Amino acid sequence: MKTFLFRRFLQAIAIVFGVTLVTFFLLHVTGDPVGMLLPADASPEDIERIVRLFGFDQPMYIQFTRFLGGVVQGDFGNSIRQDEPALGLVLERLPATLELTLAAMIISVLVAFPAGIISASRRGGPIDQGTMLFALFGQSVPNFWLGIMLILLFSVSLGWFPPFGRGGPENLILPAFTLSMYSMARTARLIRSGMIEVLSQDYIRTAHAKGLSKSAVLWRHALRNALIPIVTVLGLDLAHLLGGAIITETIFAWPGVGRLTISAIFARDYPIVQAAVFLVAVGYTGINLLVDVLYAYLNPRVRFQ
Amino acid sequence: MEKEFSVERQSALIRIMWMAAVVLIVVGGSWTPCAAAAPKGTLTIAQGIDADTLDPQVTSSSAVWSITLNIYDTLITRDKDGRLQPALSVSWRSLNDTTWEVKLRPNVKFHNGEPMDAEAVKFSIMRVLDPNFKSVFGTVLGTIVRVDAVDSLTVRVVTKAPDPILPSRLSMQHAQVLPPKYSNEAGPRGLARKPIGAGPYKFVSWQKDEAITLEAVPDHWRKPKIGKVIFKPIPEGASRVAAIKTGAVDIAAAIPPMDFASIHQGDKTFGIHTTSNRAYLLNLDTLTFKPFQDRRVRQAINYAIDKQAIIKNTLNGYGKPIATSVIPEAFGHNPKINPYPCDLEKAKQLLAQAGYPNGFEVGFDTTSGRYPQDKEIAEVISGQLAKVGIQVKLQALEWGAFYDGVKAKKRAPIHNIGMSTELFDADNTFSLHFKAGTIWSRWNNPEFDKLVNTARTTLDEKVRQQALWKAGELQHDEAPMVFLHQISYLYGVNKRVKNWQPTSTEPILVWDASLD
Numbered sequence: 001m002k003t004f005l006f007r008r009f010l011q012a013i014a015i016v017f018g019v020t021l022v023t024f025f026l027l028h029v030t031g032d033p034v035g036m037l038l039p040a041d042a043s044p045e046d047i048e049r050i051v052r053l054f055g056f057d058q059p060m061y062i063q064f065t066r067f068l069g070g071v072v073q074g075d076f077g078n079s080i081r082q083d084e085p086a087l088g089l090v091l092e093r094l095p096a097t098l099e100l101t102l103a104a105m106i107i108s109v110l111v112a113f114p115a116g117i118i119s120a121s122r123r124g125g126p127i128d129q130g131t132m133l134f135a136l137f138g139q140s141v142p143n144f145w146l147g148i149m150l151i152l153l154f155s156v157s158l159g160w161f162p163p164f165g166r167g168g169p170e171n172l173i174l175p176a177f178t179l180s181m182y183s184m185a186r187t188a189r190l191i192r193s194g195m196i197e198v199l200s201q202d203y204i205r206t207a208h209a210k211g212l213s214k215s216a217v218l219w220r221h222a223l224r225n226a227l228i229p230i231v232t233v234l235g236l237d238l239a240h241l242l243g244g245a246i247i248t249e250t251i252f253a254w255p256g257v258g259r260l261t262i263s264a265i266f267a268r269d270y271p272i273v274q275a276a277v278f279l280v281a282v283g284y285t286g287i288n289l290l291v292d293v294l295y296a297y298l299n300p301r302v303r304f305q
Numbered sequence: 306m307e308k309e310f311s312v313e314r315q316s317a318l319i320r321i322m323w324m325a326a327v328v329l330i331v332v333g334g335s336w337t338p339c340a341a342a343a344p345k346g347t348l349t350i351a352q353g354i355d356a357d358t359l360d361p362q363v364t365s366s367s368a369v370w371s372i373t374l375n376i377y378d379t380l381i382t383r384d385k386d387g388r389l390q391p392a393l394s395v396s397w398r399s400l401n402d403t404t405w406e407v408k409l410r411p412n413v414k415f416h417n418g419e420p421m422d423a424e425a426v427k428f429s430i431m432r433v434l435d436p437n438f439k440s441v442f443g444t445v446l447g448t449i450v451r452v453d454a455v456d457s458l459t460v461r462v463v464t465k466a467p468d469p470i471l472p473s474r475l476s477m478q479h480a481q482v483l484p485p486k487y488s489n490e491a492g493p494r495g496l497a498r499k500p501i502g503a504g505p506y507k508f509v510s511w512q513k514d515e516a517i518t519l520e521a522v523p524d525h526w527r528k529p530k531i532g533k534v535i536f537k538p539i540p541e542g543a544s545r546v547a548a549i550k551t552g553a554v555d556i557a558a559a560i561p562p563m564d565f566a567s568i569h570q571g572d573k574t575f576g577i578h579t580t581s582n583r584a585y586l587l588n589l590d591t592l593t594f595k596p597f598q599d600r601r602v603r604q605a606i607n608y609a610i611d612k613q614a615i616i617k618n619t620l621n622g623y624g625k626p627i628a629t630s631v632i633p634e635a636f637g638h639n640p641k642i643n644p645y646p647c648d649l650e651k652a653k654q655l656l657a658q659a660g661y662p663n664g665f666e667v668g669f670d671t672t673s674g675r676y677p678q679d680k681e682i683a684e685v686i687s688g689q690l691a692k693v694g695i696q697v698k699l700q701a702l703e704w705g706a707f708y709d710g711v712k713a714k715k716r717a718p719i720h721n722i723g724m725s726t727e728l729f730d731a732d733n734t735f736s737l738h739f740k741a742g743t744i745w746s747r748w749n750n751p752e753f754d755k756l757v758n759t760a761r762t763t764l765d766e767k768v769r770q771q772a773l774w775k776a777g778e779l780q781h782d783e784a785p786m787v788f789l790h791q792i793s794y795l796y797g798v799n800k801r802v803k804n805w806q807p808t809s810t811e812p813i814l815v816w817d818a819s820l821d
Contacts (some may be wrong), residue, residue, distance in 0.1 A: 031709040039445075054439075081358060083497060267705075
C-alpha cells in the first residue's frame with residue numbers, strides 16, 4: 001500500500017511538471033502579449049521597445065530556462081498587466097473559488113443522494129421517473145443558460161437574491177446552485193443505478209432473509225457498497241469544478257480563479273495562465289491521490305493487494 | 306434735562322447698536338454665498354472589466370481610465386460636444402511652430418498635499434516618453450521632444466515638428482498628471498495599486514475583481530456632489546442588465562442593444578445612448594487581392610451593403626451611417642460627403658464593368674465580441690453581398706489571433722476594423738489606417754498621403770481643413786474600405802442619478818452627477 005501511494009505521488013509530480021511544460025510552449029507558440037497591451041495606434045518601434053523590455057525577443061530556450069528557474073522557487077513571474085507576482089494573484093482568488101466549489105458540491109450531494117436512493121428503492125414509480133427527467137435536464141442544460149435564467153427569475157423578477165457578486169450567503173445560493181447542476185444530476189443517476197445494481201445482489205437477499213428492516217438493508221449494506229465508485233466520481237467532480245467554474249464565475253461576476261484565468265488567456269497574460277494551470281494541476285492530482293486513499297479505505301479488497 | 310435725556314438715549318442707542326451688531330454677526334456669519342452641500346450618497350457603476358492596474362500610463366483600457374480620470378484629472382478635457390475645455394490647465398496657446406505654452410490652474414493639490422504644478426506636469430509627460438518605461442502613450446505623445454517648467458504655473462511643450470494636434474494629445478487619458486514625489490517613492494508598482502491624483506475623487510480601496518471605491522475630495526474645484534463612487538466589474542452583458550434592473554448598480558455600461566429598450570422603459574431605470582468616437586468599417590486588401598485592386602469593385606461593395614438594415618436589425622437602431630472614416634465631431638470632417646446609399650443595381654453594374662458580372666469568392670475575417678455585434682454584422686453582410694454574386698467565406702477569430710494576423714499581413718481580403726478618433730481630428734484615422742505602410746493600412750495612394758502630411762505639418766487651421774476635406778473626398782471615392790457606421794455606446798441608468806452624461810470617448814466621469 002505504501003509503495004502504491006509513493007508511486008502515485010511521484011506520478012502526480014511528473015504530471016504537474018508535464019502540464020506546466022506543455023502550457024508554456026502552447027502559450028508562447030501562439031504569439032506574444034505585447035500587442036494586447038498597447039493601443040491600436042502604437043508604432044512598430046514602440047512595440048519593439050516594449051517587447052524588448054519584457055524579454056520576449058529572447059530565443060525560446062532562454063525564456064524557458066528563466067521560467068523553469070523561477071518555477072522551482074515558486075516564482076511564476078509577474079503578471080504582464082498588473083506587474084505583481086502571478087502566483088500571488090491567483091492564490092488571492094482561490095478562497096472565492098473554493099467557497100463556490102464547496103458550496104456547489106454540498107448542494108449537489110445533499111440533493112443527489114436522497115434523490116438517487118429514493119429513485120432506486122421506488123424504481124419505475126412516478127418519483128423515479130420525475131427525478132430521472134430532472135436529472136436528464138440537469139445534465140443537458142448549459143451552465144450559461146441556467147445561470148442567466150436563475151438570475152432573471154430569482155433576482156430580477158422575484159428580487160429574492162442579489163444578481164451578482166460575492167458577499168453573504170444570499171450571494172452564494174444562485175451561483176452555487178448553477179455550478180452544482182451538472183454534478184448533481186449525474187451523481188443522482190449514478191447513485192440510482194449503483195443502488196439498483198447492489199440491491200439485486202445475493203447478499204442483499206441474505207440480509208432481507210436475516211430479518212433486517214428495509215431501511216437497515218438500504219443504509220448499512222447497499223449504500224456502503226454503492227458508494228465506492230461514487231466517491232471516485234465525486235472526487236473527480238470536485239477537482240473538475242476547482243479547475244474552472246469559469247462560466248459561472250463570469251455570469252455572476254464571482255471574483256474567482258476561473259474568471260482571472262479566462263481574462264488572462266484573452267489578454268495573453270502568460271504568467272497568470274501558467275500559475276493558474278499549475279495550481280489546478282496540483283489540485284487535480286492532489287484530489288485524485290486523496291480519492292485513491294479513500295478508495296483503499298472503503299474497499300478492503302484493494303488494501304490487501 | 307438735556308443731559309439726562311442724552312445719557313438714557315445714548316444707553317438705548319448703544320444697546321440697540323450692540324444688538325444689531327450681534328444680529329449682523331450671527332446672520333452674516335452663517336450666510337455663505339452658494340453654500341455647497343457636502344458631497345453625499347453612494348453611486349455604484351458596473352463596467353465590463355476590472356482594472357488591471359491603476360497606473361493610467363501603462364494601460365489602454367478605457368475601463369481603467371473611467372476610474373483614473375476621476376482620480377487624476379487631466380490637463381485638458383472634452384465637453385459633450387467634443388470641444389476642448391480647460392481642466393488642470395486654464396489656457397493654452399502656440400508660441401511658435403514647435404512650442405505650445407500651457408498655463409496651469411492655481412491652488413490645486415494632489416490628495417497627499419503635493420502641489421499640482423509645472424514640475425508635476427513635466428514629470429508626468431516625461432515619464433511617458435522614458436524609453437525604459439512601459440508606457441502605452443509613447444506613440445501618441447511621441448511628437449514631444451521636451452517639456453520646460455517656466456514657472457510653477459507655466460509649462461512649455463516643445464515638439465519635433467509643427468504639431469497642430471498637440472492640445473488634443475494633452476487631453477483626456479493621455480495627459481493625466483501624476484505627483485512626482487509620491488510616484489518616485491511608491492515606484493510603479495505602488496502607484497499601480499494606490500493612485501494619488503489631483504482629481505475630484507480620491508482612491509479608497511481596491512478589492513480585485515470585486516470593487517474599486519473612491520471618495521469625494523472636500524472643497525475640490527470641480528465640486529463633486531456624490532460622496533462615494535464604487536466601480537464593480539461585471540463581465541457578462543446579461544448580468545449587467547440584471548444588475549441595473551434590480552437596482553444593484555446605478556449606472557451600467559455596455560448594455561447589449563436588444564436589452565436597451567426594456568431598461569429605458571423600466572420604472573426605476575432609463576437608457577442613455579451616445580455616438581462614440583469609434584467608426585466601424587471593413588478593411589479591403591487593395592494591395593494583393595486582385596478584385597479589390599479595381600476601384601469599381603470596392604465601390605460596388607459599398608453600394609451593395611445596406612447600412613440602415615444592419616443598424617436596425619443588429620444594433621436595434623443605435624448607430625449612424627458614415628461616409629468616410631472621419632466622425633462628424635472631428636476637425637476635418639467634410640460635411641459635403643454623403644454615405645454610399647444602398648443600390649444593388651449600381652453595385653451589379655460596377656461589378657460587371659470591372660469584369661466580375663458573376664461576382665467572385667472572397668474570405669472575410671471577423672472578430673467576435675470585440676465590437677458590438679461584430680459577428681452578427683459580418684453574417685448580415687455576407688448575406689447582403691451574396692445578392693450581388695459575391696460569395697463570402699466567413700471566419701470568426703478571437704482578438705489576440707486576429708491582431709497577430711493583421712500584424713503579419715495574413716488576414717483575409719476583408720476584415721472588420723473599429724477605428725477610434727480619440728484626438729477628434731481627421732488625421733487620427735487617416736494617419737493610422739490609411740497612409741501607406743502602417744500596420745492596418747492595405748492601401749497605397751500617394752496623393753492621399755501628401756494631403757495628410759500637409760495637414761500634419763502646419764498650424765494654419767484653414768490650410769489643414771482644406772487638405773483634410775480633400776483627403777476625405779479622395780478616401781470616399783477610392784473606397785479602400787467599406788464605410789459602415791459610427792458606433793453608439795449604450796448605458797443603463799437608475800432614475801435617482803441626475804446630471805450624468807456619458808463622454809463620447811468612453812470613460813465614465815462622475816463629478817457633475819448627483820443623486821436624488
